[in-house]
Amino acid sequence: MSRRNEDFDELCDPENPQIIKYEDILEAAKRIKNFIAPTPCLPSHYQRESGINIYYKLETIQRTGSFKERGAINALQLLPRDNQKIGVVVASLGNHAMGICYYGQKLEIPITVIMPTCVAVIKLQLCQNLGAKVIVQGNNLVDAQKYARAYAKDKGLSYIKRDYPNILCGYGTVAIEILEQIPCVDAVLVPVGSGGLVASVATVIKHLKPECLVYGVQSERLPTFFKSLEAGEPVTLPYEPSIAEGIAMPYVGVNAFYNVKDKLDKLLLVKEDWIARAILHLVENERFVVEGAGACPLAVIIGNLVPELKTKNVVCICSGGNIDAVLLGRSLDRGLAAEGRLIKFKVLIKDFASAYEELMKLLAAVGCNVIRQFQDRIWVENEIYRVEIKVVCETRGLKHSLELKRLIERAYPEACSFETEPFNDDKTCPCYAKCK
Structure with a gap:
């Protein structure tokens, strides 16, 4: 800089x-x-x-x-009284602003909050409920901070940033x-x-x-x-x-x-x-x-x-x-899903009521609860008499999910695939450490 x-x-x-x-x-x-x-x-x-x-x-x-809140009340109390009367400007996505707004209201300090367009509506409303003037400006927090500094300078207000001592x-x-x-x-x-x-x-x-x-x-x-x-x-x-x-x-x-x-x-x-x-x-x-x-x-x-x-x-x-x-x-x-308690898979079955019944009986036999299902008859390549069923099931855990997976694969060999994270190697969690 x-x-x-x-x-x-x-x-x-x-x-x-x-x-x-x-x-x-x-x-x-x-x-x-x-x-x-x-x-x-x-x-x-x-x-x-x-x-x-x-x-x-x-x-x-x-x-x-x-x-x-801890930083907010400390910074507001350390402002000179004249600056408190004039008011404070902050830029935030939520938590920093809410702390400033809450204690600004307590100390009777006018607060203006600059928030970017990506801010959660609930956090914007909470700031307004705490008596702050809220201005939505900028596509991200960096843009909002630049606007807030310029706004504070133009209006003669005190600007408080989360990185201040x-x-x-x-x-x-x-x-x-x-x-x-x-x-x-x-x-x-x-x-x-x-x-x-x-x-x-x-x-x-x-x-x-x-x-x-x-x-x-x-x-x-x-x-x-x-x-x-x-x-x-x-x-x-x-x-x-x-x-x-x-x-x-x-x-x-x-x-x-x-x-x-x-x-x-x-x-x-x-x-x-x-x-x-x-x-x-x-x-x-x-x-x-x-x-x-x-x-x-x-x-x-x-x-x-x-x-x-x-x-x-x-x-x-x-x-x-x-x-x-x-x-x-x-x-x-x-x-x-990450714990293997929600399982998503798809399976090709004959488009007959008896085939649906057989699939549901398999799921019931293993003790799984069907959360969602979707039937696709149109976008099934080279299959006119079979339907692709996409199912999301609730299980008791990874061991139970593996039991379900083995059962479905035996019943529908080469006609099923599991699209859930516990079974995909590329979904494991790599971790990194930075030592001083």
């Missing part, structure tokens, strides 16, 4: 990054304690199966559903609580998007308990932070949608990157399917509703990507719970 660039931000300058200190985070903790109560750090029901003593730091129960210091209070609640913690797993949370957590952990491991977790769909660590400097990647939408960032925070690059023990990438499985597990077994980003730490455990943490005390930061109903439904279905 050049100083000649009209979009230059002196608080996010790669040539002069703002380094946060533990003492700054400690002051932030004192500042926000009257607004934010410590969130619980609860033991998992998955400890015996995983061999890891897992604890969930539930930032999902914050008033706006994510850890972003006061925001990062607020985030770091999560780690202070973790060490107070689980003093014997051996490792902390942190979702990584632009990097603010992991940078502030690592700053606290490595200051107070250097032997404690800090692992970052990111979806391989958009591994911006991972690529930045490889390059040794912040890089920008083309945006890709992800089930972990809260950390699907095409760029990294300049301050976050330079604060954490020498403190992070490992950065792990996970496939989308493993994130879906983690969301499913948290709903079914822990009774927590967690968004994709917040489920990433558990995803590496479910995928057995961290065997070195067996028998260790590990805290997974569930960073947020703001997942809309449609995406939650899709995530649960995808998790079921």
Whole structure:
């Protein structure tokens, strides 16, 4: 970034990054304690199966559903009173803006939120419900941020970005609580998007308990932070949608990157399917509703990507719970498919009622529940008297699915194929690690 660039931000300058200190985070903790109560750090029901003593730091129960509140209230309180009266501008896809809006309303600070066209409607509405002025501008978050800076300059408002030092210091209070609640913690797993949370957590952990491991977790769909660590400097990647939408960032925070690059023990990438499985597990077994980003730490455990943490005390930061109903439904279905509990296959049968009956009896005999089926008589090549049946079945798990697969293949040799992830080698989950 050049100083000649009209979009230059002196608080996010790669040539002069703002380094946060533990003492700054400690002051932030004192500042926000009257607004934010410590969130619980609860033991998992998955400890015996995983061999890891897992604890969930539930930032999902914050008033706006994510850890972003911590940075928001710290930054707003540190604004001069005159600036508070004039107002604040933020650019966000949701969680950052909602935290700013909520505490802006509490402190009677006018808030303007710039959101790109790809923002979830529910998050836009929540910001409006919290009294903010919402402007939809730009195709992505980078465009929205550029517009927000120009808007703030034109209107004389204060611009607050998620990578600013006061925001990062607020985030770091999560780690202070973790060490107070689980003093014997051996490792902390942190979702990584632009990097603010992991940078502030690592700053606290490595200051107070250097032997404690800090692992970052990111979806391989958009591994911006991972690529930045490889390059040794912040890089920008083309945006890709992800089930972990809260950390699907095409760029990294300049301050976050330079604060954490020498403190992070490992950065792990996970496939989308493993994130879906983690969301499913948290709903079914822990009774927590967690968004994709917040489920990433558990995803590496479910995928057995961290065997070195067996028998260790590990805290997974569930960073947020703001997942809309449609995406939650899709995530649960995808998790079921990834676990082999939803099976999709197609089979050619004679176009007679007796043939349908035979197929349904086979499925009933093995104890499968038919969720959906589709009959194709038209686009069946070289087959005029047979129909292709596409079926989605619910099973009890991968073992049960394999039983179904063997049964169908015996009954319809060379006339069936399974299009489901547990049986496809190219759908397995590769994982990557970036050691410091």
